[in-house]
Amino acid sequence: MKLLLKQASSIGLNGEEKKSRESFVSYRVRYKLEPQEALPRRKQPRPFNPQVSKIGLARELVREVSRLGFKLRRPEYRRVMLSRPCIYGVFGGRFGGFHPIRDRCTGCMRCVQEYPGICNVERNPEFFNLADSYWIPDDPTTTSTTPVSIVSYEASTGKIPVKGMGYKGGFAGPGWDAIWTDMSEIVRPTRDGVYGREYISTLVDLGRKPKFLEFQSKELKQMSRTIELPIPMMFDYLPPSLDSESIITSIARASKRAGTYFIASPEQVKHLSANEVTQLIPTMSTSSVLKDVQAVREAPAIELTDYDASEMAQFREINTQAPIIVRLPLTRSSGRVATELAREGVAAIHLVANYHGESWDAGNELFVRDLIRSVHTQLVKEALRDEVTLIASGGITLAEHVPKAIICGADLVALDTTVLVALQTQFAGECVSSETGRIRDEKFDSGWGEQRLVNLLASWHDQLIEILSAMGMRDVRRLRGDVGRAMFNEDLEEEAFADIIHRT
Amino acid sequence: MQISSIERELIVRKHSELIHNGITVLPSLKYGISGALGDNRWTAELILATYEQATTGSLPNGLEYKIGKSGGGFDRLDFKMLENAARLDTRDDFDLSIDLNHRPFGPRISIPIPVYGAGMSFGSVSLNFMLARAIAARHLDTFTCTGEGGYPPELMAYKDNVITQVATGMFGVREDTIQAAKIVELKYAQGAKPGLGGHLLADKVTSEVANMRESTPFTSLYSPFPFHSVYSVEDHKKHVDWIRAVNPDCLVSVKVSTPVDVDMVAIGSYYADANIIHIDGGYGGTGAAPEIAKKNIAMPIEYAIPKVHRYLTSEGVRDEVTLMASGGIRTAYDVAKAIALGADGCVIGTAEAVAVGCTHCGNCERGRGCQVGITTTDPELSLLIDPEWGAERIVNLYASWSKQWGLILESLGLHSIRELRGRTDLLTYR
Numbered sequence: 001m002k003l004l005l006k007q008a009s010s011i012g013l014n015g016e017e018k019k020s021r022e023s024f025v026s027y028r029v030r031y032k033l034e035p036q037e038a039l040p041r042r043k044q045p046r047p048f049n050p051q052v053s054k055i056g057l058a059r060e061l062v063r064e065v066s067r068l069g070f071k072l073r074r075p076e077y078r079r080v081m082l083s084r085p086c087i088y089g090v091f092g093g094r095f096g097g098f099h100p101i102r103d104r105c106t107g108c109m110r111c112v113q114e115y116p117g118i119c120n121v122e123r124n125p126e127f128f129n130l131a132d133s134y135w136i137p138d139d140p141t142t143t144s145t146t147p148v149s150i151v152s153y154e155a156s157t158g159k160i161p162v163k164g165m166g167y168k169g170g171f172a173g174p175g176w177d178a179i180w181t182d183m184s185e186i187v188r189p190t191r192d193g194v195y196g197r198e199y200i201s202t203l204v205d206l207g208r209k210p211k212f213l214e215f216q217s218k219e220l221k222q223m224s225r226t227i228e229l230p231i232p233m234m235f236d237y238l239p240p241s242l243d244s245e246s247i248i249t250s251i252a253r254a255s256k257r258a259g260t261y262f263i264a265s266p267e268q269v270k271h272l273s274a275n276e277v278t279q280l281i282p283t284m285s286t287s288s289v290l291k292d293v294q295a296v297r298e299a300p301a302i303e304l305t306d307y308d309a310s311e312m313a314q315f316r317e318i319n320t321q322a323p324i325i326v327r328l329p330l331t332r333s334s335g336r337v338a339t340e341l342a343r344e345g346v347a348a349i350h351l352v353a354n355y356h357g358e359s360w361d362a363g364n365e366l367f368v369r370d371l372i373r374s375v376h377t378q379l380v381k382e383a384l385r386d387e388v389t390l391i392a393s394g395g396i397t398l399a400e401h402v403p404k405a406i407i408c409g410a411d412l413v414a415l416d417t418t419v420l421v422a423l424q425t426q427f428a429g430e431c432v433s434s435e436t437g438r439i440r441d442e443k444f445d446s447g448w449g450e451q452r453l454v455n456l457l458a459s460w461h462d463q464l465i466e467i468l469s470a471m472g473m474r475d476v477r478r479l480r481g482d483v484g485r486a487m488f489n490e491d492l493e494e495e496a497f498a499d500i501i502h503r504t
Numbered sequence: 505m506q507i508s509s510i511e512r513e514l515i516v517r518k519h520s521e522l523i524h525n526g527i528t529v530l531p532s533l534k535y536g537i538s539g540a541l542g543d544n545r546w547t548a549e550l551i552l553a554t555y556e557q558a559t560t561g562s563l564p565n566g567l568e569y570k571i572g573k574s575g576g577g578f579d580r581l582d583f584k585m586l587e588n589a590a591r592l593d594t595r596d597d598f599d600l601s602i603d604l605n606h607r608p609f610g611p612r613i614s615i616p617i618p619v620y621g622a623g624m625s626f627g628s629v630s631l632n633f634m635l636a637r638a639i640a641a642r643h644l645d646t647f648t649c650t651g652e653g654g655y656p657p658e659l660m661a662y663k664d665n666v667i668t669q670v671a672t673g674m675f676g677v678r679e680d681t682i683q684a685a686k687i688v689e690l691k692y693a694q695g696a697k698p699g700l701g702g703h704l705l706a707d708k709v710t711s712e713v714a715n716m717r718e719s720t721p722f723t724s725l726y727s728p729f730p731f732h733s734v735y736s737v738e739d740h741k742k743h744v745d746w747i748r749a750v751n752p753d754c755l756v757s758v759k760v761s762t763p764v765d766v767d768m769v770a771i772g773s774y775y776a777d778a779n780i781i782h783i784d785g786g787y788g789g790t791g792a793a794p795e796i797a798k799k800n801i802a803m804p805i806e807y808a809i810p811k812v813h814r815y816l817t818s819e820g821v822r823d824e825v826t827l828m829a830s831g832g833i834r835t836a837y838d839v840a841k842a843i844a845l846g847a848d849g850c851v852i853g854t855a856e857a858v859a860v861g862c863t864h865c866g867n868c869e870r871g872r873g874c875q876v877g878i879t880t881t882d883p884e885l886s887l888l889i890d891p892e893w894g895a896e897r898i899v900n901l902y903a904s905w906s907k908q909w910g911l912i913l914e915s916l917g918l919h920s921i922r923e924l925r926g927r928t929d930l931l932t933y934r
Binding site for chain 1: 508511519522526529530535538539540544545576579581693696729731734796798800801809810865867869870
């Protein structure tokens with residue numbers, strides 16, 4: 001609400017108007033990011049390669065000239081002869097089909113339909129060689145969109161990707177693609193979450209929520225505060241091998257505009273002004289807390305890469321209220337560790353899979369989706385779930401992964417390599433983990449980067465609202481762990497085809 | 505530059521002749537298969553096989569026409585065919601008809617093939633394509649559906665074969681068009697964008713479309729979701745009653761999507777006195793829709809059909825209601841598999857579009873819309889489909905499908921497509 005009021009006060013009202021509308025605004029202003037076009041700074045490979053046989057085209061022109069003959073004296077016939085098959089202008093240049101404008105091709109195939117012996121359209125293999133293997137579709141030979149092109153579109157426009165003629169991908173893939181979300185036929189708010197009247201809240205809290213008040217010597221025991229995020233998304237820590245000043249500045253500024261937070265080490269933000277690090281959640285080891293007192297004192301929350309309960313008293317002397325987040329690499333035993341941390345009084349646990357969404361169990365990896373579910377379920381069993389916040393990261397690369405991660409039990413997600421893709425950073429090889437991932441070092445305008453990330457969040461926010469409105473949910477917090485509002489492929493398959501003979 | 509009507513006619517004639525010739529030639533593979541054609545669900549071979557069937561009315565030659573490469577659902581289901589000796593040998597006598605009304609009230613309506621056409625609205629598709637579908641429906645004695653964009657007067661000549669859709673936006677809904685219809689479809693949701701209502705982008709809202717929908721030209725139109733007057737099964741019943749009050753002699757079809765509780769939705773519609781329950785799976789749809797919705801919201805139809813069929817059976821009402829399925833049903837084999845899973849019949853949209861030249865490129869929502877005249881309102885592009893030509897191709901497609909259904913029944917030892925309903929014992933899954 002504070003953020004909404006802040007946004008409301010910054011929308012240009014003044015004087016009496018501002019005063020008279022303040023109380024009204026506090027109820028009516030909804031969270032809305034303002035996307036603006038931020039075109040790619042580096043030309044992206046096009047998905048299609050239209051090809052034209054020049055000899056065939058010349059023959060066709062001769063054939064048409066001879067067919068029309070004297071009619072060509074009339075200008076309309078000349079225009080008819082020169083009218084070209086592509087409605088997107090691939091042949092709209094001065095030399096028509098002799099020099100097609102390949103960037104305009106949408107793969108509609110009309111040129112192939114009209115001139116099958118002359119025109120051909122192939123997929124461009126370069127289109128898929130961006131980012132790394134996690135970002136490449138299972139079957140590149142049959143798709144014209146990739147996770148990279150989707151994120152790029154979202155970061156460029158801030159819009160929701162729209163296409164016609166049904167879904168074109170595989171039936172159900174591993175991981176996130178094996179989940180469908182529910183929709184409600186009748187009992188639900190309107191779809192106007194995105195377009196109009198009804199407000200759907202995407203606000204989440206980060207922090208400890210004790211079940212009851214605790215007292216020490218008749219004094220209320222000190223509790224850490226909760227911080228509010230208007231969207232269940234924040235930016236994760238990127239190691240030095242995957243960051244640059246331009247990237248960190250873009251993230252910091254985008255966080256501020258979106259009202260969300262970003263995790264970074266104090267060293268990574270040294271080049272930023274104090275005004276730019278208001279949304280910083282510093283990440284550090286317990287032992288280094290005392291080495292950077294100022295960063296700890298001013299932090300809205302702090303992320304520790306390890307946890308030692310005996311050191312917490314010292315920490316509280318520096319910052320009495322900041323929620324403590326513990327960064328926990330996801331493994332098969334994360335449920336047990338998370339339970340212990342929750343009992344210790346930790347405010348939030350950041351469950352971190354590798355960048356491909358796998359656990360850190362060498363040779364026996366599980367996918368992040370299953371591990372979030374298992375940690376969430378264990379905390380529920382121990383009656384601790386409502387006391388801690390779960391942040392999930394790793395392998396969350398598309399808008400739909402956010403609601404799916406929340407359905408599996410996370411409160412919010414932290415974005416990692418998606419940021420790099422949105423900023424058109426070039427991966428150097430496979431980017432599986434913070435230890436092995438590398439990018440090519442380069443500088444870019446951080447104003448452009450800020451807008452790209454704001455656009456990405458705007459698009460993902462709107463898509464989250466689409467999912468919530470389809471379900472009839474007014475509050476993303478209600479979605480957490482609600483697996484009853486999701487369908488898992490393995491369950492549906494077993495139920496639907498149980499009595500059908502399976503053959504291999 | 506403004507072009508004259510003669511010039512437009514010449515341009516349309518040139519390109520429509522070229523397109524029509526091209527989609528006739530392409531399945532011969534004389535020029536190979538273009539690498540950019542098709543996707544996992546509608547593979548290049550399925551598209552070309554559909555072109556060929558629409559041209560010849562016969563089974564395709566040398567192209568995969570039964571399944572795609574989605575890796576699941578219909579593409580992993582197959583029939584458990586009988587040994588040759590046990591097969592029937594009465595191909596011409598197979599009964600492919602289904603009844604659309606199993607209730608004691610309402611008119612008796614049967615269709616000779618187990619499919620009818622899906623709703624595609626005026627505005628989302630061209631008038632010529634709508635006419636082609638209507639002419640084909642009349643020829644086949646089945647139905648096509650208006651979608652929610654109103655009832656163009658040109659369709660009135662085919663009213664006995666046109667389903668009027670009443671959807672959440674109520675665009676173009678009028679008493680006379682409800683009264684003209686043998687079947688009225690109440691659309692609660694659609695597979696293209698389950699839970700999100702309709703969305704026609706401004707570019708396609710031409711003056712004609714706006715006039716039909718009683719809206720403003722070149723302004724995006726959103727159908728709300730859901731019906732704002734329906735928040736319970738009782739409200740739903742009121743809606744069905746409202747349709748019957750306007751037209752007592754029609755069948756009422758209720759189109760819903762496939763949520764977790766699709767079985768409960770179906771039984772609710774049964775108790776609301778719907779004649780037809782039409783479930784539209786999450787992967788289907790012909791209209792432009794957010795990618796996130798198409799891929800992620802609601803379950804695929806392959807899972808929804810057995811769930812609904814079993815529940816209606818367990819409630820003892822299965823034989824009183826017609827269950828139609830749609831959403832990603834591409835081939836004759838998909839239809840037969842859907843029936844074996846428990847549907848009475850299927851509702852077809854995309855396959856009819858492919859029959860007249862759709863390449864499944866998905867550019868329906870862009871600027872001028874479809875390059876071959878299907879999902880467009882552009883004055884030039886929408887003329888690329890000649891209604892009679894389009895109708896002939898759709899009829900040919902279903903002629904080929906009918907042959908395939910006959911072959912399937914023959915190899916399963918069944919005489920009627922109705923006997924196939926719910927026969928999951930005749931399916932295998934790999």
